[in-house]
Amino acid sequence: MNAAQPAVRQLSLRAVILSMVLAMILAAANAYLGLFAGLTIATAIPAAVVSMAVLRLFGGGSILENNIVQTGASAGSSIAAGVIFTIPALVILGYWQDFRYSWVLAIAGLGGLLGVLFSVPLRRTMIVEEPLAFPEGKAAAEVLKAGENPGDGVKTLAFAGALGAVIKLAAASGLRLIPDAAIGATFFGRYFAFMGTNLSPALLGVGYIVGLNVGIVVVAGSILSWNIAIPLYHAFFLDSDPTLAAKIAGAGAEDIGYAIWSAKIRYLGVGAMLIGGVWTLFSLRKSLASGIKSGLAAARKNVGGVAVAEVDRDLPMKWMLIALVVFTIPLALLYQAIVGSWLVAIPMTIIMIVAGFLFVSVSGYLAGLVGSSNNPVSGITIATILFASLVLILLLGRDSPIGAVAAIMIGAVVCCAAAVGGDNLQDLKAGYIVGATPWKQQLMLGIGAFSCALVMAPVLNLLAAAYGIGAPTPEHPNALAAPQANLMASVAQGMFGGQLPWSMIAIGSGIGAAVIALDEWLKARRSSFRVPVLGAAIGIYLPLELMVPIFVGGLLAYIVERRHGVLGAAEEERERVHRPGVLFSAGLITGEALMGIFMAIPIVVSGSAEVLALPESFQFGKFVGLVVLALIAVLLVRAAGKRA
Template identity: 30%
Template sequence: MRKLPAGRAGVAPAPLPEESASRPLHSVSGTPSPLPPAPRELTVRALVMGGLIGSVLAVTNVYMGLKTGLWESGCVLSSLLAFGGLSVLARRGAPPSPLETNLAQTTAVSVGAMPASAGLLGAVPALTLLGTQPPGWAVALWGVGLGTLGVLFAFSLRRRLLEEEALPFPTGAAAAELISTLHSTGSAYAARARGLWTSGLVSGVLTWLRDASQLVPPVSLLPAAMRVGGMGPETLSLGMAWNPMLLGIGVLVGLQAGLSILLGSLVAWLGLAPWLVREGVATGATPDALRESLAAWLLWPGVGLMVGAAATSIASQVRALPAVLADLRGLARYGEGWEATASRWVARAVLPVILLTGAMGWFAFHLSPLYFLLALVLAVPLCAVCARATGQTDIAPISPVGQFAQGAFGMLAPPLPSLNASAGAVVSGAASHASGSLWSLQAGRLLGTSASRQLLVQLSGLLLGAAVALPTYHLLVSVHGLDSQALPVPTGRQFKAVAELLTARGLEGLPRSSTLATGVAFALGVVLSAAARGRLARLLPSAAAMGLGFLLPASYAVTLCLGTLLAALVGRLRPSTTQTVQSAGAGAIVGESLVGVFVSALSLMRQG
């Protein structure tokens, strides 16, 4: 998607209050008359609506992240929901302005990113699997601290990345275009909302029938007679999962990523798995035990692919680091007017936030002040790398930069897996909020929203995000357990694997014959990622997506790819319905997530 310049494609920057005050007054009769009042921007209803939408996003991201390792920023979805919600609230008052809708969307994105900032999708499950269980309140404060650092990083990088280098940040541009269209075209909301609510309702009903009533099986396996390498479909999880969320994810990730995930899963479960059983590398007395043995081996080449892709992405951004560090040093002198005031407050807030986050890291994650500062030193350039990659490709390599930090930390710190995973959490947590904040800042820049007000609502959303995400996480883990068929936690397993590899276990701790496979996968990840930066970008599979296919059950990959293919087919046959289909994909994700969490709560109440 191309960058939308200000004032084009229906996205015109609104005049700032000081600009409006300096303009002359005109009237037809020659008598000066006042200009219309400035558009409403930071309002209570925008904050309330953004908080409600963000709470839904936070629940959805915890549920989706623990199942698939993916999470959604919600920029476009929250724009649509914010317009609809504010329009309902405005029936007895002034209609919402595009700036008001943008601030509600900005708040929602900040709330919804908290599961990733707090490490609930990766580092915290990894620490639990390693035998360390940090208390929930400390994880919440840790997430608030890392989220704050991410927001401050984004604000400090805003001028260079969005204005001077004009990186596209396509998701932010798409949100700005959608907000502008919704406020200028009366019929634009109806089609998108219809797809969202219809798919959300169908998804919720199907999830209830699957989880609460057990009228729908979790997975429809292929016929038992179809065996691969002597293993039946129950061992390889061959079939289709009755997860509308996976179909929705497939709609949103696009054709290349969906096919790459399926390719990785087919290589893992249909190519390597039979060989592992035949050679006696993977063994198990029951189908479940054999599947767990296979998953433990296949994890390593999957991680190799993803880390190789991350290393290539990071290496491509090294030249820009000096300029980024200069921006951070000059943060207190940034901008004019409101932005200069905000910059000074940002600069003053850095030290208290670091102290709070470091205290929680020491108490809950056993990350001493010295090693926390070392992780923070790594976080500064890696957050900048992640932000730049997000602006260029619209893909935020959050987990990969976390694992890259684990690699660097493994060479500098004691060989303790929990310490290594905690250090990776510092980088990935701050990077998650930095990327989401920059998408919102790009939308605000194109619409003319005050960046200082966006900063304010982003910070205000952090506490609410923690209050929603932590209970949701503990609820799902209490009912389903980590590293189970219901919650595969692929990102958590990836964090754990890298920590064990780089610390006490080393290469000797890898499953038999997996060392060579991991090295080959790493090299393949580097080659594919480097080649994808040229003319072959659309033809080559995504190395990171292939690696995810190794970590997911095969039925998950099949279902996700089915959603991708259905969206591509509908888009080719009826191009005018593309936006409606994307809204339907988001609705399927939200519908299953909300009902799935509700059913888990009912199950926990029955157990109690």
């Protein structure tokens, strides 16, 4: 679509209303799942599928109208993630007894809107000038294309979607016919050995879309954590940590591995993420400046009467700067209400703005690299809390009773902004592929984000009253664990009077610097294989079993390229060959995400995570799960073998 073509309906009233309703429903479902299981489900693709079905009942919708719906509704996962990763920490710390509506609305709503604003100048850099993969954005575009042009694509999408949904239902969070992961851990004397894979079809699909290079980097990072760092720590350093040693005494090998990873080793990833985030922003400085300049140039063209193509028109930079000031003022007032001093509230606000833009950039890069579902927003938030705490210690002192709360408040806004910013760029990638208008998508995501913020406090209060959040109590013996929020509370408390594994963070920073040096060496040699530091940091920070299927999916993409002789071919030729495989992968992601959301309904209604579980006599073991995943891999390669 260009400026000379007739306009296609995009930002229609029915699309806006449907998008808002879906965003609020999906945010509520993701809030429960995130507090319960520590993860959220990407909602852009499920929202696109629902939109096509609903708008078809009202005479059908264009591909661009459906794209607007999925853009706004996708905020359901990003706002939910930003909120549940941080705000429950205020209850865990004892600062709040319940979730205050106005404060949650301010943090989530304004944080989300800042995420949209900060991501606008990144669109040209990451999508147009130096395009990243944005796997879920590509997958969403394929879903929208299949809905617009019925045929074999719809059949592929429907079959893969049904397959992903059935396997999600059969897994450990549903019927429990098969486990969620196949993991093996043991000891050889003092040396710990671990290997495993998640059995998620969606992760396999993500790996196919991001490709082998990224798959190798992320799995290598995880191998560094799980097969090198954890065994070394257990063999040589565990005795120097009597608290951790006592905690894992008598536990099984798998539990010991996770305990060491949770308490110590994943902080290597935090350190690598810190150095990687700074380096990423530094290395993108020229592109970011170019994106801002081109945005200002486009604004001048509009003012001067020179037409700008609809597919290249962002929100006007002038109005973005005004909105940034308007949205920042209430957050500054909120910070002043917490600490009671403008001398502290103003630096808090400055930290929030600087860290917000920095980590929206990092989040967008990571979303383009491995997808929004695997974007370690919690790691980004830890980095924010660490940086904010260092400044606040200078202002308030290390023994300040309010210091940890203030750091969480800064981290909460940045977390919401980073989650929404990464998601916004994912949606803009889909829009770029299907020919949407960027400013309309950016506006719609802002509407969707604020819609989600309207319901977050009531949802959190409902869940807290029904199940409890954080540590189990006599009243709520099976409280929702809120793992990320507990981690944020621990980090903040560690900075203000507690302890943090600073040695691990420092070593992780050194690892990140070494990875950067290796990547620069490969760049100088013009190697086609690269080692992005944030990709390696993701692998170090997250469990190994999540990275293995991503690597396998990338390997399958390599096999398809080799089979069709397009290794090293032009990007257009490779995309043409991969399109059926990308569509199949999109179906796997869609089916699993939809089923995960539907499964949340009986879990919430019954109050039991085991409501769908079959008796043990019907449950199979890890071997059956591995066979099922292998069969899906075969089907993916076969589907990818069909040229578009």
